[in-house]
Amino acid sequence: MRRISMLAVAAALFLGGCENFVVSEKPWFSAEQAVGTRAVRPGWWMEDAPGCRVDLDAPNTAWPDCAKTVLAPSAWKGVLWALDGTEHMLTGGDPMIAQYEFQTSETAAVPSQHAYLYFGVAALERDAEGRAVVLRYWPTLCGPPRRDRPAAxxxxxxxxxxxxxxxxxxxxxxxxxxxxxxxSRALDTDAPTLRWLRDWRPGDQGEADWLADQGIRTH
Incomplete structure (x- = not known):
């Protein structure tokens, strides 16, 4: 089982040399605007991977390496903190917006930077309580990519x-x-889809341990 984190995806985009992203020096959204398990069903989620089969009766630790999974904690209020103290949140609206704060160190491979990066997040399917059970997310771009230099x-x-x-x-x-x-949603960009698998259950890796493995916390 491979774990995925939108924090890691966002960091790769931010540090990967692509310049066509909306950024800000100060956050556009505050924790009061965050939505967590009110909008997204808690439990195990998996990024679409054709041909990868998961035994939902087995504990998550027994799932195959092809399964890229993420856990939405049961008490998540929409805000996460990385170990460096930076804040990452999911805010409401249509589309929802994921806001990621980044602070690179003075010793990083790129010059020290501090900024906020944004993703659009759409609920493609919802459960009976209105919580998303299928999500698609994509980077918020400045405009259509250039044909001669797509990263510019x-x-x-x-x-x-x-x-x-x-x-x-x-x-x-x-x-x-x-x-x-x-x-940006309408552009042909890499836009992963996440699907809810099932609730967390005894025998799975504990929520606290999973968060620690990801290098994040919820409070």
Whole structure:
């Protein structure tokens, strides 16, 4: 079983040299706007992997290596903290927005940076209580990628966005950011889908242990 974390995905994008992402020096959203298990069903989730079969009657520790899984803790309120103290949250709305804070160290391979990065998150299916059981998430881009240099910042930023000289772009306000997320959804970008598998049950790895393995905490 391989674990996945949107924190790791976001970090890879932030540090991977792509400049076509909406960023901000200060967060657009606060913890009061966060949604957790009110919007997303708690339990085990898995990224779509054709041909990978999971025995749902077995404990999660026995699932195969092809299963890229993530746990939504039962008491999650929508906010996570990484071990370095940076904050990551899922906020409400349509689409929902995942906000990720990053602080690289002075000794990192890239110069020290502090910024916030954003993903759009859509609930494709919901349970009887209205909680998402199928999620798709994608990076919020500044605009359509350039054909000659896909990793470079766009030449056609979405309305309400301003391109930064050093790369990336900033939104005029939270409304412009959400609209950029909506427009980015329609682009042909890598947009993983996560599906709810089942509730956590005795015999599975404990929630606290799983969070520790991911290098995150919920409070």
């Amino acid at each position: 910042v766009t030449r056609r930023p979405w309305p309400g966005l301003s391109v930064k000289r050093e790369g990336g772009c900033v939104a005029r306000d939270a409304t412009a950011l959400r609209r950029a997320a909506e427009r």
